[in-house]
Amino acid sequence: MVIIHAAPELGEFLQNLRLGGRRIGFVPTMGALHDGHASLIRCAKRETDVVVLSIFVNPTQFNETADFTNYPKTTDADLNLARSEKVDVVFSPQVADVYGNEMRTEPTDYGSLTAAFEGESRPGHFDGVVSVVRRLFNIVRPDVAFFGEKDLQQLAVIRHLAKLEFPELEIFGCSLIRDDDGLALSSRxxxxxxxxxxxxxxxxxxxxxxxxxxxxxxxxxxxxxxxxxxxxxxxxxxxxxxxxxxxxxxxxxxxxxxxxxxxxxxxxxxxxxxxxxxxxx
CATH class of the missing domain: 3.30.1300.10 (Pantoate-beta-alanine ligase, C-terminal domain)
Structure with missing residues (x-):
């Protein structure tokens, strides 16, 4: 497993694989990995040749500073899970690697997709999600990206983003995973x-x-x-x-x-x- 922190290094590494005809799968995460993330990795392993897992806690998609501060950070455990699931590349950038010198988001208006429910409960949330996913897609340039159905509205928003801006990219929705008692798995x-x-x-x-x-x-x-x-x-x-x-x-x-x-x-x-x-x- 290769761990890469800088976007240019990742781009060069993946380009060499593309030239060899390898199909790139991408699993974006914010860390604090659990069995739900493992299921995404397994989906990616089945569908693609090379799996890139990103670990990046995106500050622009949190409405409350406390929620961002309290978001669990479990780097060693995350890397152990990635190794056990045979991830090929872990991309673990700093904020500047993703956003450059100016951490800003662009307003996103996809109608009811971004205005209702999560969009209403968390104003600006999808601005942050779309901004970071757009940047990660441009950095990784995957053939297929994998997202969980637990974040169902986010999945729909990202499908719409891909349709508009990344028409060659396949978005693969993976089934929601539950704990033994039925609670949907979440880092929280x-x-x-x-x-x-x-x-x-x-x-x-x-x-x-x-x-x-x-x-x-x-x-x-x-x-x-x-x-x-x-x-x-x-x-x-x-x-x-x-x-x-x-x-x-x-x-x-x-x-x-x-x-x-x-x-x-x-x-x-x-x-x-x-x-x-x-x-x-």
Missing amino acids: NTRIPRDQRSHALELYKALLEVAEASKSSGSLQAAIDRNLTRLQRNEHIELEYFAAVDSKNFAVLQSEETSNQSFAIVAAVVAGVRLIDNCRL
């Missing part, structure tokens, strides 16, 4: 006190009930309303949103009919930790 889960974990699991239970109701005609909206009320009344949960959407554009479903693009989505704060989750309907 380590901050949930053990005695509060059951409250976090209420989010997944609500999603499952809506998914089950979607199989019966006329039951979807009633299940959404019922679980929305239940979560709002739970004093341990600060609910931000709970809805059924079309994952292509993140418009709220207007009928009981669903497709393979229909998802129930939720965001909430439990024990001071912001959690998001989703479930296909």
